[in-house]
Amino acid sequence: MHERTKNVDILKEIARRVRIDLLKALHRAKSGHTGGSLSSVEILVSLYFSEMRHNPKNPRWGDRDRFVLSKGHGVPALYSVLAHAGYFAREELMSLRKLGSRLQGHPEYDLEIGIEATTGSLGHGLSAANGMALAARMDGKDIRIYALLSDGELQEGASWEAITTSSYRKLDNLCAIVDRNRFQNDGAMKDIKDIEPVPDKWRAFGWEVEVLADGHDFPSILSAFEKARQTKGKPFVIIANTIKGKGVSIFENQGKYHGVAPSDDELKVALNELGEAA
Amino acid sequence: MSRTQISDFLVDEVTEHVYIRETYGKTLVELGREYPNIVVLDADLTVSTKTNLFGKEFPNRFFTMGVSEQDMMATAAGFALSGKIPFASTFAIFATGRAWEHVRQSIVFPKLNVKIVATHAGVTVGEDGATHQALEDIALMRVLPNMTVIVPADAVETEKVIRTIVNHNGPTYVRLARVKFPTIFKKSYEFEIGKARVLREGKHVTIFAVGIMVCEALEASKILEREGISACVVNVSTVKPIDVETIVKAASSTGAVVTAEDHNIVGGLGGAIAEVLGENYPTPMKRIGMKDRFGTSGDGLQLLEYFGLKARNIVQAVHELLEFNSQKKSVVL
Numbered sequence: 001m002h003e004r005t006k007n008v009d010i011l012k013e014i015a016r017r018v019r020i021d022l023l024k025a026l027h028r029a030k031s032g033h034t035g036g037s038l039s040s041v042e043i044l045v046s047l048y049f050s051e052m053r054h055n056p057k058n059p060r061w062g063d064r065d066r067f068v069l070s071k072g073h074g075v076p077a078l079y080s081v082l083a084h085a086g087y088f089a090r091e092e093l094m095s096l097r098k099l100g101s102r103l104q105g106h107p108e109y110d111l112e113i114g115i116e117a118t119t120g121s122l123g124h125g126l127s128a129a130n131g132m133a134l135a136a137r138m139d140g141k142d143i144r145i146y147a148l149l150s151d152g153e154l155q156e157g158a159s160w161e162a163i164t165t166s167s168y169r170k171l172d173n174l175c176a177i178v179d180r181n182r183f184q185n186d187g188a189m190k191d192i193k194d195i196e197p198v199p200d201k202w203r204a205f206g207w208e209v210e211v212l213a214d215g216h217d218f219p220s221i222l223s224a225f226e227k228a229r230q231t232k233g234k235p236f237v238i239i240a241n242t243i244k245g246k247g248v249s250i251f252e253n254q255g256k257y258h259g260v261a262p263s264d265d266e267l268k269v270a271l272n273e274l275g276e277a278a
Numbered sequence: 279m280s281r282t283q284i285s286d287f288l289v290d291e292v293t294e295h296v297y298i299r300e301t302y303g304k305t306l307v308e309l310g311r312e313y314p315n316i317v318v319l320d321a322d323l324t325v326s327t328k329t330n331l332f333g334k335e336f337p338n339r340f341f342t343m344g345v346s347e348q349d350m351m352a353t354a355a356g357f358a359l360s361g362k363i364p365f366a367s368t369f370a371i372f373a374t375g376r377a378w379e380h381v382r383q384s385i386v387f388p389k390l391n392v393k394i395v396a397t398h399a400g401v402t403v404g405e406d407g408a409t410h411q412a413l414e415d416i417a418l419m420r421v422l423p424n425m426t427v428i429v430p431a432d433a434v435e436t437e438k439v440i441r442t443i444v445n446h447n448g449p450t451y452v453r454l455a456r457v458k459f460p461t462i463f464k465k466s467y468e469f470e471i472g473k474a475r476v477l478r479e480g481k482h483v484t485i486f487a488v489g490i491m492v493c494e495a496l497e498a499s500k501i502l503e504r505e506g507i508s509a510c511v512v513n514v515s516t517v518k519p520i521d522v523e524t525i526v527k528a529a530s531s532t533g534a535v536v537t538a539e540d541h542n543i544v545g546g547l548g549g550a551i552a553e554v555l556g557e558n559y560p561t562p563m564k565r566i567g568m569k570d571r572f573g574t575s576g577d578g579l580q581l582l583e584y585f586g587l588k589a590r591n592i593v594q595a596v597h598e599l600l601e602f603n604s605q606k607k608s609v610v611l
Contacts, residue, residue, distance in 0.1 A: 109359070109388040117359060118388040124352045124380060131356015131364075134341065138317075139360075158380070161349035168344075 002085060004050050008218045014084060015045045019247045020276045021093050022080040026261040029097040032105065035257040036150060037077035039181040039215070039242040044081040046221040047146055056086035059111045065143050066132050068117045070125020071150035071179060072106040073259070078115075079103050087114040123156030125149065126176060130165050133174040144229070145174045152184035154195050160205070166235040167206030175228040176207075176237040179215065181244035187255045199239050208236045215240025248273055283479035287467040292493070295458035296433035299397040302454055303328025305440040306365060310336050313444060317357050321347045321368040326456075327397045329367045347372045351380040351394075358390040363444060366392060370399035370412035370453060374419055386422045386449045393443055394419075395452040400540035401568060401585055402457045402490060404578030411573040416488075417545025419451040420518040426450040426471060427518040429539075429547075431492035432459045435515060438469035446471055453489065455540070457578040460493045474521035476528060480510030483534040483596050486525065488514055488547050490582075491538035491566070497589035502596060509596065520550055526558045534603055535563035536595045540587055543567040562603055564595040 005011065018041055026032045048054070052065040069078050076096060083090045088102070095101035102113050106120025117128045129147035136143050153159055166174055178198065186192050195201070202209045208231045210224045221240070228236035244258070245251030248270040251262075262270055271277065310316050310332055319341045324330040333340035343350040347368055354364040366373070373396040374381070385392045396415065403411045420427045426448060430436040436454065443450045477492070478499055487495035492513045499509040512528050514521070529535050535555065537548040548565030555561045568585060582588055 109390075117355070118383060121379060121383045123348070124355075124384045127349045127352030127380075128356035128359065128384060130349075131353040131358075132360050133356075134353070135317075135357050135360030135362050138338065138362075158346075158348040158352075161344075161346035162352070165343065165346070165349055165353065 018080045022076040025093040025096040027267040033073040035244040036074045038246045040074045040077045042216045048085045051225045066145045068125045068129045068147045072120030075107045082114040122153040123158035126162035133171040148177045151180040171235045174235045178239045181242045183244045183255045212240045215242035285477045292460040294461040298436040301433040301436045303331040306332045316363045319366045327367040347377040348380040351377045352384040354392045355384040370396035370415040374415040397454040398456045399453045401573040401581045402578035407575040408572040413542045429453045429488040434463040474524040475513045478511040481508040484510040484528045484532045485536045487538040494589045498592035529561045534599045538566040
């Protein structure tokens with residue numbers, strides 16, 4: 001099993017490197033989703049370096065915990081985390097979105113690189129995670145299933161079909177996380193189609209809800225996962241208030257970087273701010 | 279025509295009419311006993327699709343997903359990703375129409391081992407009317423790479439199909455209907471994925487058919503025989519991957535083709551056969567089916583009459599085609 005840590009300094013350093021690599025990969029690809037990748041970094045680093053039981057050297061290990069990236073467009077962050085965890089070489093990140101690469105624009109099911117499900121079209125991933133959670137329960141497996149959703153994704157009706165299934169089936173081996181960065185492709189969610197109050201909606205749908213004031217704060221993320229594990233009889237959702245484009249001043253809370261890769265100049269600024277010489 | 283030209287798989291005379299969805303339900307129960315990995319999902323139509331039979335015997339492997347077809351399909355994907363063999367059932371219109379994108383992205387693209395067995399396809403749905411009559415499902419499923427699309431012709435074939443697909447690793451769509459189907463095959467009938475079956479040899483015209491229209495095609499061949507026209511009848515139960523070899527051979531041996539299906543002629547069997555022949559052996563053809571229109575309410579079997587999906591309509595198409603071919607020959611001469 002992969003070594004896990006609760007040391008916040010170590011996790012912060014991993015997050016810094018994960019950001020650097022995902023930005024380099026996006027820059028090289030010349031396209032992709034910068035904002036929503038950066039907003040997910042601390043959540044993904046917490047999962048893969050602290051919370052989940054998994055083994056990058058044996059990605060088909062039957063008793064691994066499962067992670068489904070329902071917000072598939074944020075996959076540059078996941079690839080970077082998987083590379084840092086040892087699923088594949090960091091150099092491969094530079095093949096992102098290129099012809100012949102395993103690192104497709106949106107994730108394709110490939111256990112060799114740690115991708116558990118094909119996603120990218122929003123409103124699918126939580127249903128797949130439910131199926132995994134139901135199968136695990138049938139088999140009496142003591143494993144946990146995690147799914148990361150975007151807040152924009154909650155505009156999909158199918159998301160709520162899945163949210164209903166999780167609670168109706170009392171899937172306490174399932175933990176969902178909402179990367180609540182409050183932006184979507186066309187701009188701020190409040191200007192497009194507001195879906196607030198998000199926590200109340202999940203509560204009304206029968207979930208145990210934990211709202212994180214700062215979805216980039218490792219101690220709060222880790223303690224939320226701990227609470228999720230101890231919650232019995234219902235599924236648990238962590239609604240993480242995050243900052244779109246987190247970690248790079250010019251990208252933070254800028255809706256236009258939803259689906260745009262960093263330019264040469266922007267990459268320089270970003271790497272400088274992240275303490276990496278360009 | 280001598281008896282030797284008629285397939286040994288055919289019964290001498292139709293004596294039985296069976297709900298093939300009931301055959302599906304019963305077969306699923308039997309398979310459930312053999313395969314502990316089978317799970318069944320349904321979207322609030324368990325009594326109609328007959329998955330309720332499985333649910334009664336295996337409540338812990340039966341998942342009522344409510345009126346949530348998209349959720350059902352992606353949940354089935356999650357089961358498949360965990361090594362289960364999920365069967366997902368609902369009406370064809372919802373399985374393939376409502377949930378198409380979930381089927382495409384979450385099941386078929388990643389080649390997951392999910393069996394979508396949909397009932398109530400075609401105009402024979404009857405009284406529920408056009409909203410519930412899937413006339414596009416074959417098209418919607420066969421346009422997906424990696425997908426296997428199967429349309430059984432009767433209860434015997436349905437049982438063989440369901441038993442076969444359990445051991446076929448990959449996404450599969452099976453199209454069933456609401457009404458009773460005449461049983462045309464003997465128990466000895468053999469089904470193989472990707473294999474079209476020549477049920478009757480013929481010299482003048484080849485009729486390719488699926489589902490309930492296979493029986494109509496056989497009926498048409500008897501009428502034609504009395505007129506001195508020898509018709510070859512082929513059951514194309516696997517619409518994808520389609521049996522190019524058998525289709526080209528059957529078409530080239532007669533030089534005239536009629537297709538018959540309870541589905542839109544656009545994109546369905548007629549479209550599939552036209553694609554195969556257009557590239558391999560261009561042959562004059564006529565398509566019997568729903569002629570790019572929606573259905574309507576009425577008794578299911580009465581609707582087959584109303585929309586021209588009967589043996590006599592196939593016969594008429596054969597007449598027109600042979601007339602066309604003879605005129606074409608005289609022009610060339």
